[in-house]
Amino acid sequence: MSFDLVFFGGTGDLTWRKLMPALFQAFRHGKLPAGGRILAVARDEQSDEQYRAWLKARFQEVDDAKRPSSEEFDRFAELLHYRRMDLSQPDHYQRLKEWLSERNADTVVLYLATSPHLFPQICEQLGVAGLNTPRVRVVLEKPLGHDLRSAQEINRVVRSVFDENQAFRIDHYLGKPSVQNLAALRFGNALFEPLWRRECIANIQITLAESLGVGTRGDFYDRTGALRDMIQNHALQLLTMVAMEPPSSNDADAIRDEKLKVLRSLKPFTEESVARDVVRGQYRAGMSGGKPVPGYLEETKVPAGSHCETFVALRTEVQNWRWAGVPFYLRTGKRLAARDAEIVVNFRPVPHPIFPGTNRANKLVIKLQPEDGLELHLSAAKGSGQSEALSPVFLDLDFDKAFPTDRVGAYERLLLDAIAGRLNLFVRSDEQEQAWRWVEPVLDAWRKDTTGPRTYAAGSWGPAAASALVARDGFAWFEEE
Structure with missing residues (x-):
């Protein structure tokens, strides 16, 4: 061709x-x-x-x-x-x-x-x-x-x-091998799909963290901000891949129809729920990689007194039978503690623990960067005694090691798909517009809020309010557990 x-x-x-x-x-x-x-x-x-x-x-x-x-x-x-x-x-x-x-x-x-x-x-x-x-x-x-x-x-x-x-x-996150394998994990195996529902899952966390600041792109970034730059597209696309119903086929429109249903099922924001369920932050000076780094307002081309957010954490729900009551936590930011992108599916604990010690719940960690892979966190007995506490273990699938000769980067995969005319990993216009429709109340509420974003130290995991957002439901972010 x-x-x-x-x-x-x-x-x-x-x-x-x-x-x-x-x-x-x-x-x-x-x-x-x-x-x-x-x-x-x-x-x-x-x-x-x-x-x-x-x-x-x-x-x-x-x-x-x-x-x-x-x-x-x-x-x-x-x-x-x-x-x-x-x-x-x-x-x-x-x-x-x-x-x-x-x-x-x-x-x-x-x-x-x-x-x-x-x-x-x-x-x-x-x-x-x-x-x-x-x-x-x-x-x-x-x-x-x-x-x-x-x-x-x-x-x-x-x-x-x-x-x-x-x-x-194009949304290059959809070209990542881990995201493609998320669909394969759910719809190509009998193991997880029966558990992929409110009765078995306690919460789902999506983190897209960057350790770098805005660099020389301060003028562009200040017109955009973290909500538009990362949540409206990347994070919401990942959420739809996690939450969608099984499509009737692997056809592009069958997949995108199911993703659109998820976007339409997201709990809508009001001014009150934005104040309660959305945290926006802006990094101040701190340490990153062992070196001092400037705050956002000291970066090149950033306007004085800017209220642009460099961090967003939010809580939402998918209001349908599969997910009713399960909180979805989305988080993204610049100058955070690590460059780390992952989806964490936290399962509910066993209903009646019979082993002593901490009752650790299982979790599935889908790693997007810096490496692509899957981790399944389990509990196991070492075998040293009848009354011993269980120890955490995990099964680790590193895609680079599992498929060393077949690895294809996100943009490489998407460019090849565009040449071949495969639309499966691209976003349809009604999906994109629905995502904007969902985030607009947040943007509207922020325009009316003169207090601006909360500050957080560069090299941290964001404002303390982001931890409180999850703790309110009795949970914690993955790295804080």
Whole structure:
């Protein structure tokens, strides 16, 4: 299958830090379909050779394991092309069409790795130029909008040009092996699905923690904040994967129908419940990695006195028969104690403990980063005495060790799926809009709240109120147990 893959924003950070290294890994692993061309478009004036040299220099900054040798890059570079393009100029889209028509590839993937406010303009011009035929797919990078209204406007324009099955709204967390294996764990095995319900599960925790601060992106981050940046998309998508009902098939729409039902079942927020069930924080100066680091307000390009949240913890419920009464705790933040992303399913304790000591409940830990894997926490007897207390043990599945030759990174998997036309791991417009609909009352309540976020020391696990939020139900965050 021949394909042309076009990156709008071809010199941007996302393209050279994430997308090009992911494509190179697919090329290195022999998974990139033969007969492909990769085109980067941007405003700079460069030749193909100049762009290839520029990208080769950028590759020196990626992880060692993902860095090509000189010989490997030269072979990969044969696929790379560059064209100068001003996205505001209609005739530049016609030139792009002419370039794509040179060989009329089976599939054309247009990846919008630009600022989301440009999405409507780009899509409209693609439509005018006729770059929306059935063989064309458009990939939309997050964040898709700033609120419900802007998301709906982006989707309106996209739908006016492309069919829904041509629009690939990307959320790279859905490409992580652990998330894919979450579905396999539930729907490909008989062990867990009978236990996956309110009668057996006490609570579910989703943590997306970052140890880094905002760095040089202070101006962008201050317009976004942790709720928009991480909760509205990544965390809610993970929640839907955990909580959805078994789909009728592995078909993309069957899966996305069930995810949408979960989003519609989330307990809606009111001003009162936002005050009670949502904690927002902002990091102050502290220690990270053994070194002193500045607070958010001291970071580059952050406005003085900003109330932007760098941390969010919240409690919600899925109001249906399977999950009624089970609290879901979502948490994300910058400058936390560790770079750690995980889903923790806490099962209920045994109804009548017969062993002395602590009655430890079982838990399933789905690890997303820094490594991908599963841990099943159990209790076992050492065998030294009849009245001994049970000891904690766990079964550990490390996907890197279990599948050493078949590992595929999140962006690599999603790029290959976009080329192949597989929509299973992409977000449908009604899912995305429902997620915005759910978080908007929180944003509205914060706009009215002049007290601003609670502060927390960099290198900690966030404001103390986040621990109190979980303790109120008699539970604790995983790392605090």
